[in-house]
Amino acid sequence: MAQAYMTETGNGGSEPERTGTRFRRRLSELRRDPGIWRRGKVTAAVAVLIALVMIFHADLPNRVGNTGSLIETFLPWLGLLVPVLLVIAIWRTSATALIAIALAAGVWLNLFGGLVTDKSGAGGNLMVVTHNVDADNPDQRGTAAKIAASGADVLALTELKASAVPVYEGVLAATYKYHRVEGTVGVWSKYPLSDTKPVDIRLGWTRAMRTTVHSKEGPIGVYVAHLPSVRVKLKAGFTANQRDNSAEALGQALAAEPLQKVVLLGDLNGTMNDRALSPVTSQMRSTQGAAGDGFGFSWPAGFPMARIDQIMVRGVTPDASWTLPATGSDHLPVAARLTV
Numbered sequence: 001m002a003q004a005y006m007t008e009t010g011n012g013g014s015e016p017e018r019t020g021t022r023f024r025r026r027l028s029e030l031r032r033d034p035g036i037w038r039r040g041k042v043t044a045a046v047a048v049l050i051a052l053v054m055i056f057h058a059d060l061p062n063r064v065g066n067t068g069s070l071i072e073t074f075l076p077w078l079g080l081l082v083p084v085l086l087v088i089a090i091w092r093t094s095a096t097a098l099i100a101i102a103l104a105a106g107v108w109l110n111l112f113g114g115l116v117t118d119k120s121g122a123g124g125n126l127m128v129v130t131h132n133v134d135a136d137n138p139d140q141r142g143t144a145a146k147i148a149a150s151g152a153d154v155l156a157l158t159e160l161k162a163s164a165v166p167v168y169e170g171v172l173a174a175t176y177k178y179h180r181v182e183g184t185v186g187v188w189s190k191y192p193l194s195d196t197k198p199v200d201i202r203l204g205w206t207r208a209m210r211t212t213v214h215s216k217e218g219p220i221g222v223y224v225a226h227l228p229s230v231r232v233k234l235k236a237g238f239t240a241n242q243r244d245n246s247a248e249a250l251g252q253a254l255a256a257e258p259l260q261k262v263v264l265l266g267d268l269n270g271t272m273n274d275r276a277l278s279p280v281t282s283q284m285r286s287t288q289g290a291a292g293d294g295f296g297f298s299w300p301a302g303f304p305m306a307r308i309d310q311i312m313v314r315g316v317t318p319d320a321s322w323t324l325p326a327t328g329s330d331h332l333p334v335a336a337r338l339t340v
Helices: 003-007 019-031 041-055 068-075 077-093 095-116 142-146 162-172 242-255 276-281 289-290
Strands: 126-132 155-157 178-182 187-188 194-198 208-213 217-228 231-233 235-241 261-265 309-314 317-323 332-340
Touching: 041 077, 041 095, 068 077, 077 095, 095 235, 095 289, 126 142, 126 187, 126 217, 126 261, 126 309, 142 155, 142 162, 142 276, 155 217, 155 261, 162 178, 162 187, 178 194, 178 208, 187 194, 187 208, 187 217, 217 242, 289 309, 289 317, 289 332, 309 317, 309 332
Parallel strands: 126 155, 217 261
Antiparallel strands: 126 332, 155 187, 178 187, 194 208, 208 217, 231 235, 261 309, 317 332
């Protein structure tokens, strides 16, 4: 009787099954389950479709409602569907769906994994900031004070309403000795400016300018641009044609720039993934992609979903790029440290 008692557990049952044994038994059951490959075909198809959209986004047609550009604007957000599909695949016990989801996850990481990590460094001898200050900004004075406190050597402001220019001039004068305004865009600098002129981006009024900043390391061609806004309309789709025409004109101006060191700042109303901005992005380097901390989404300020405010360089090395705290604008300010 004693020997029989010793082989039983304290609660009168058999010894609990070890975790490893239980896992191997469950794995064996799954191997013998013929439905593991048949279940979850719809989930697998959705995962494959997401992967294909990310791989071939540049080939998506733009002829109807600029659909390709619209998808490219929010392309990183497709990654949010991966964990949702993963939960469904596990619930359905579908090996087919799991393989397809792994493919989609791999494509997303290949495209955007580098943006997740912090690539910023400690170097740089020139700090620049660009900010769409919002024509309807209810706190213009506070916005000017916040961006002045950033420590930037050069500020680029867009969407400057004529009546607001004196406010920004008054607040920024103590920090920035030099400034120029052309139309609705302006540059404030701690270094002298010269050769300032408007840049024609085919709008009929001035929303872009070019100036030479005479930094300690030599002259830099600085461009400030505010490309036309885009809208999503039910019948018209992604209304970006005017912006696309302006991007082409801006690209031509950048290509004709005689200085080797060039910095472009402003609200381009488009992301680096949008093929419509290729006249600009093909010849300039994004500071966020090269030295950013995360995705650096800048709009809308309350819940940023896209990086449409850009700092781009040519002949200059980006060391760090980040967004600044919110102001009274509907955009976040964007900053970068550069080595000239």
